[in-house]
Amino acid sequence: MAFFRQLPFELFVGLRYTRAKRRNHFISFISLTSMIGIGLGVAALIVVLSVMNGFQEELRNRILGVASHLQITGPDNVLEDWRSLEQKVKGAPHVQAAAPYVMAQGMLSFSQSVQGAIIRGVLPDAEDKVAELGSHMRAGRLQDLKPGEFGVVLGAELAQSLGVVLGDKVVLMAPQGQFTPTGVVPRIKQFTVVGVFEIGMFEYDSGLALIHLDDAARLYRMGENVSGVRLKLDDLFNAPAVARQLGERLMGTGNYYISDWTQQHANFFRAIQMEKRVMFIILALIVAVAAFNIVSTLVMAVTDKRADIAIMRTFGVSPRSIMQIFIVQGALIGMIGTVAGAFFGVLIALNIDTVVPMIERMFGVQFLAKDVYYISDLPSRLLWSDVTVIVVLSFVLSLLATLYPSWRAAKVNPAEALRYE
Known part of the structure; x- marks a missing residue:
């Protein structure tokens, strides 16, 4: 507790709001949904890009093994x-x-x-x-x-x-x-x-x-x-x-x-590169949708904390500090989802050669048939540069999603908010 008291005021209150037990459990549910959505989107993006990188490298190596x-x-x-x-x-x-x-x-x-x-x-x-x-x-x-x-x-x-x-x-x-x-x-x-x-x-x-x-x-x-x-x-x-x-x-x-x-073999590699870009855009939109669920969470949190905001304003807390408090709360949701998604995405991408055969045995399916696809195994090549771009993108989208609710919190009128309390 002493550690939290040494933190800047905005960070301390923002973390306190995140850790405190809410009266409205629906807000907690929306927050959890946002974290899970961001995590799944980040993990899926890392795994898909790793598979596309692996497919491109494997295809190139096998072609050049003969060509x-x-x-x-x-x-x-x-x-x-x-x-x-x-x-x-x-x-x-x-x-x-x-x-x-x-x-x-x-x-x-x-x-x-x-x-x-x-x-x-x-x-x-x-x-x-x-x-x-x-x-x-x-x-x-x-x-x-x-x-x-x-x-x-x-x-x-x-x-x-x-x-x-x-x-x-x-x-x-x-x-x-x-x-x-x-x-x-x-x-x-x-x-x-x-x-x-x-x-x-x-x-x-x-x-x-x-x-x-x-x-x-x-x-x-x-x-x-x-x-x-x-x-x-x-x-x-x-x-x-x-x-x-x-x-x-x-x-x-x-x-x-x-x-x-x-x-x-230009058509092969152009098609793979184009597909990689399209998949990145599609999955990035999934991350964006999950990140912007934070908007709903913070809008409801601002409504729930109107009295607290009014009291802090009467004690001289500036609108900018109020805005930063809710940015911290939303950023923490996005950071937890992003870190969890990156962890599981990297874990799956590094073990795709074990995960895929296990799924194929469990469900009796084959993802890549030899007579249809150029290769029959699902390769993976994890690039840390891709992971960095995905993590930064997810966190930036999470921060952008906090701006409007935080701005609304800063505009709360203390007198009007305390009128019915």
């Missing part, structure tokens, strides 16, 4: 003299590795199953330097792809759809036909399954097959040419700037098309 930071291609998907180009770009700033590739479409068949797929011809050792496929192998190794042995590495979903395991023989049909006396027939070659990878993105796991670069060039009759060269940079976010620098460096040496990962 490349930069890609250089030639006209009509044919790049000639790629070895000299590879030497030129390897010496460029920020470029860490380069790998040639052949990209084409094909039809895979095994027994009675047939599946279309993207066929990528790679050099295993070079591919490991520009992508992370080697770390996502469920069976076999990327290095098991050897020239002339016609081995193939399949995505996990693609292998399951075909019903194949390691060692099985699959037939690959290339759409480019060859002319025979009986007409045009597709080129067909038998490949041995030597590996299975799983990135965790249904798009790649169900539609990508890897073969050796020499086998792809022979099957698709590329000769010494390739489809393009894939590059890995020291900083993936520097890809657009490096693409411009390489464009200037290669100008006049040939016809090249340079694209980076932000262009190849």
